Amino acid sequence: MEKAIAKFLTPPKKGRLNDQILSQIKHLIFSKYLEVGKRLPSERELSSQLKVSRVVIREAFRSLEQSGMVEIKPGAMGGAFVTDNFYFPLFSSVYDLFRNQRLKPSHFYEARRAVECFTIKLAAQKATRKDIQRLRTINRRLIEDIHQKERLREHNTAFHTAIVDLSGNPLLKLIAQSLFELLNQLLPESTQTSKYFIDTYDRHEAILEAMEKKDLEQCERRMAIDTEYTKKLRGIRLT
Secondary structure, eight states: OHHHHHTTOOOOOSSOHHHHHHHHHHHHHHTTSSOTTOBOOOHHHHHHHHTSOHHHHHHHHHHHHHTTSEEEEOSTTOEEEEOOOTTHHHHHHHHHHHHTTSSOHHHHHHHHHHHHHHHHHHHHHHOOHHHHHHHHHHHHHHHHTTTOGGGHHHHHHHHHHHHHHHTTOHHHHHHHHHHHHHHHHHSOOOOOOHHHHHHHHHHHHHHHHHHHTTOHHHHHHHHHHHHHGGGGSOOOOOO
């Protein structure tokens, strides 16, 4: 497969070599010829194929990683693997603003509430019965893993991300994903009680009931209640 990828890349002309290689690889990713999870040819293979130094290839890989388009894994089985973390550049900028105290926790709460209360209405209008069932399956994991507190955030994020995805707006999805990742980075590991797990599950079920009824006003109200609970996760780290 990696050799098949290489045949679509051509040696760059004079100029910014890594930018030209970067553009070619991005095209393959956006055209979905390179699917998520696929491994790119190694630095050595590409430098030989494209007749450039490994430094040029490494710079291109680094730019792709910073764009959230590849993940660099170390080791013998490692390499550059295609990802779809396109939210990463936005997250990085927002994280730097938080870390340097240019943004306050209240800004984060307000942004999350604004995005999610809007996207839940879009999602409710488009959601099918199958979509609702999939969301319920995700939500049930909160109860199934009730004794694994470290998984609360993982399941909660998966539920909210799936709803934003249903909205059908890729830009809002990028914003929401960057906010969710910011929460994961800035808050300490979950120390919530089993009751918090159950309460979160119940709030999510209430949202799903409103989605089933296509009651957009209730969807917005119940999502607002749920996002408000982010404030209960104390101990935000700004360093």
